[in-house]
Amino acid sequence: MRDVSTPALVTAARTGGLADTVHDLADRVPALAQLARRDPADPGRWHHVSAAAFRAEVLALAKGLLADGLRPGDRVAVMSRTRYEWTLFSYAVWSLGAQLVPVYPTASTEQLRALLAATEADTIVIEHEQHAMTVAAACGADRRLRRVWQLDQDCVGLLSGLGGHLPDAEVHRLRRAVTPRDTAAVVQTSGTTGRPRGCVITHGNLAAECDTLLAGWGRLTGPPGTQPSVLAFLPLAHSYGLMVQVACLRGGILLGHEPELTPQALLPALASFRPTFLFGVPYVFEKIYDTARRAAEEAGRLRMFDVATATALRYARAVERREQGHGHGPGPALRARHAVYERLVYGRVRGVLGGRVRNAVSGGSPLRADLGRIFAGAGLTVYDGYGLSETSGAITACPPGRVRFGTVGRPLPGCAVRIAQDGEVWVRGDVVFAGYVDEHGTSPHDGWLATGDLGHLDEDGYLVITGRKKDIIITSGGKSVAPLGLEERVRAHPLVSQCLVVGDNRPYVAALITLDPEALAHWRRYRGGLEDARPGDPPEEGVRAAVQRAVAVANASVSRAESIRAFRILPGEFSVADGLVTPSLKLRRAAIERAYATEIEALYAG
Template identity: 40%
Template sequence: MREFSVPVLVDVPLSANCTDVVFQRGVDEPDAVVIRRKEGEDPAAPWTPVTAAQFRDRVAAVAKGLIAAGIEPGDRVGLMSRTRYEWTVADYAIWAAGAVGVPIYETSSAEQVKWILTDSGAKAAFVETAAHEETVREAVPGLPLLWRIDGGGFAELERLGADVSNDTLAERRASRGGRDLATIIYTSGTTGMPKGCRLTHDNLLFTARNVSRGPLEALFDVEGRAALLFLPLAHSFARLIQVVLIETGTVLAHSPNMKNVAPDLREFKPTFLLGVPRVFEKVYNAAEQKANAEGKGKIFHAAVRAAIEWSKAESSGGAGLGARLKHAAFDKLVYGKLRAATGGALTAAVSGGSALGERLGHFFRGVGIEVFEGWGLTETSAPSTVNIPGANKIGTVGKPFPGVSIRIADDGEILVKGRHVFDGYWNNERATKEAIDPEGWFHTGDVGRLDEHGYLSITGRKKEILVTAGGKNVAPAPLEDAIRAHRLISQVMVVGDGKPFIGAIVTLDQEAMEQWKQANGRSGASMAELCSDPAVVAEVQQAVDDANRMVSKAEQIKKFSILDIELSEDSGHVTPKQSIKRHVVARDFAKQIDELYGG
């Protein structure tokens, strides 16, 4: 059993709550720009600055409306919207009114919405669009209070709260402290209905302050610091980063439409970015395809090799003269253009959710955009470990942040302890007792290892370990992460539990395939035809072969099947954070899986 702990750096007082910084900065730095926002979704629309005083006043006005509407301390309020300025306003207004935010993915079905709002006992909800309002009214017809962001909901609340005094709002804010519930975040749930994770104000503040003043301090201590959020704020990862950005005074912007992220990056010019591995894979793949289409594929791949070589050398004492010269040459030819595509100011990003992979990690560092991988769960207020500027061990998810202890149990499961660990599952004491042992260790269900310096590596999920007919234990996640990095592949699920060998089912990235068809003279081919196209099969085989090199022969994928559909949220096969619902995929594609084994 190996254990590693990092001492607390910032001891947050239990009297603090998440709204303190908003109201204090509104007094101390009223004219400081804290947010930039766009009206509507026109990519050409200007970024309008929002000062600390303006943000405080908007939060206060909406919070007063909530109080006037009858929201009491501890009441739960749903929030169903894309990532946008109003999401952040509503989130902090709910807290300022003493209430508890319950985020809902904007892609959620009526059944999911019904479960979350009824299980949490929500008294009210914010929705973004008319379609969201229709979903909520269908799911919970008797919900007492509902405000639509795009239907004048904020204005309605501001009128309603016009007679609520500042003293009343101050009293309501002061009634909440660190031990009080801040939010209930429902886990995506790859199996069964999601469980509500109770996170307190202290969970969020302790995590945000110890991360931002500890391992990632260098990212939030730069002139002109700014960050663009586009991941769903309904997920704990983006939600915690939002708190970090507000706490540190980093200028925050939102990009609600994924189609506009590229132009938003160029115009907003962030210094910091939050992403999941699929985002970085798509950036790389788009650059590679563009270079190939322009006949510059050889130059691009040479630049990739040089970036990786330079980064690996930097990890082991520094690059030699030859590597530095090649790196400098390609910086002008290739790397500078990639940085320009992100606005030209981006130097760092944090990635989580699944493994980025060493190759991409070294590539981006070589390009000049260092990606710091972290790890955690909703139950741990998002992060538990993260890599550190100046000590980024690519291929790991870093060390525990200050105030966190990590232990590897005898069976390889990762256990976590610290003030960032959640308060338990809402309405589910049995699940809480199963997750947190009498010593206070949270059993994460992830499997991994700690090295002698405290760096953590994730090797799989305890419940997802496959056992072949020959008795070989196989962790599917590393194989899946490696294959998914291929430019033409969108999803992959490794199978083989109780079977004679390991197999996989694969889906193709439809956007990437459109470009591939044009480049390979297959413009008229259907997706079904492409799945059996020898050239496409060869590409997938290469990705599988590359992944197989990481594991023993008994763990290698022997056969795969390419599906002619996308595994997505809409199809019900993927969670909002892009995790595969293994039981659903196994059920819906049982025939294809059986055929791998001659069934």
């Protein structure tokens, strides 16, 4: 086994809970713009909410919840997209010493029923009538909720009025009784390899996570002298999204919300909000790049864009070699070309994000190394990180100024990573959760959490994730294949949306592939395809040939026994709605293999 650890940057909190942040900040800088709300009449305008005003709203809502019967230790489920009220309810619930149970807004009846039973939450906040129908179906005669509060029926206003007669001191008394060891939230795992499990995340876990990130990476969130700003668009029901919310409030970072993760909604929101820092997942950075490339082709500038991309890639590689002591960095000719494309291309790409973002974080799954280099060469450094629901967010990240593409960085300060003999990644630190809601303890490994992920540490202690233990494919010939790398290389092609490699107990490796609808429509417009083709129509020969080339490029990186020998292009994408993708955009392998069993069998027929 090999261990690597990083000295702590912050001292673990000994007293208090997460809600203290709201009240302390309002006392110190009451006029500070703490949150931003989109103007309902003009989505391009944002109105700031001061620290003092937000505290007043939190207090009013907390008093309403108290008047409604909520007590310390009670669990409140929140089933909503990422929006202002989600953050408001978080801090009102925490102010009373109660606990959050985040629910993905796409949760099915069965998923919601299981979550409510496991957590024993008896109050739920929902967004709209469709959620109300899901709740009604999930709660039969054997289980009843004490209260259902609905956001689009102004439950915030109703609750705030309900508690108007209570003194603020009642809330403060309960808030001051909260300790770092108390549970802040019961967060679901993504359930990529089995049923989701409820992770007990304490106030101390989230405080350690966010304070460490702010101490070590805070200077990257915005230029000196400017208040940093972040647009939250990841699901707040996920530990990553929850961490972003808490970090912004603890760090005095202006926080906005965008409920939709589609490019059509997200890109205009980024352009109008103009954040200084971006928290995303690989899907977001892939979409930003693909959208920019399609826009360049539509403007007749594809060749220039591709040359600029190649220049950015060469520039970033030269900088990377210099930082690792293997070269002198970009030469004069490369620097000159890079300066030209900074004016013509790179600045425009950053302009899609509002023009102020120069640093970002990617999490959820590893970012493709060359995509990270392209963004770095274009003036946007993406710090890749790694974490689990069980680690309250990240537990590794590339250190400031020392990005190593293709890795997920080193342990966060105060944390440690160990590689077990079978290649499994184990982790330890104050950010590791208190246990599963229906079990006791975190790990049988003397304080180490076995993550289920496979990886290795390079010579400088940077972690490289190679896949999940449960995802390893063993062909009928006995060859072990880690599908993650192959899938990422296939997905690097602009036409490809998703790729699932199969082959367990089969004679060879094969793949199910889906296409990006927007990229496909664009390809048909500019490559002479079937422009009148409808969704679900079989791909024409040119499309299949393009995907075949993507598969061939992926195969070039592995042995023949590990290569994809057959593939099927499916008529539609895997989605959250059909239960084949998690809300954090990871593929549910077992569910996909069940749903497409016939197509998989056809890959091996004859």
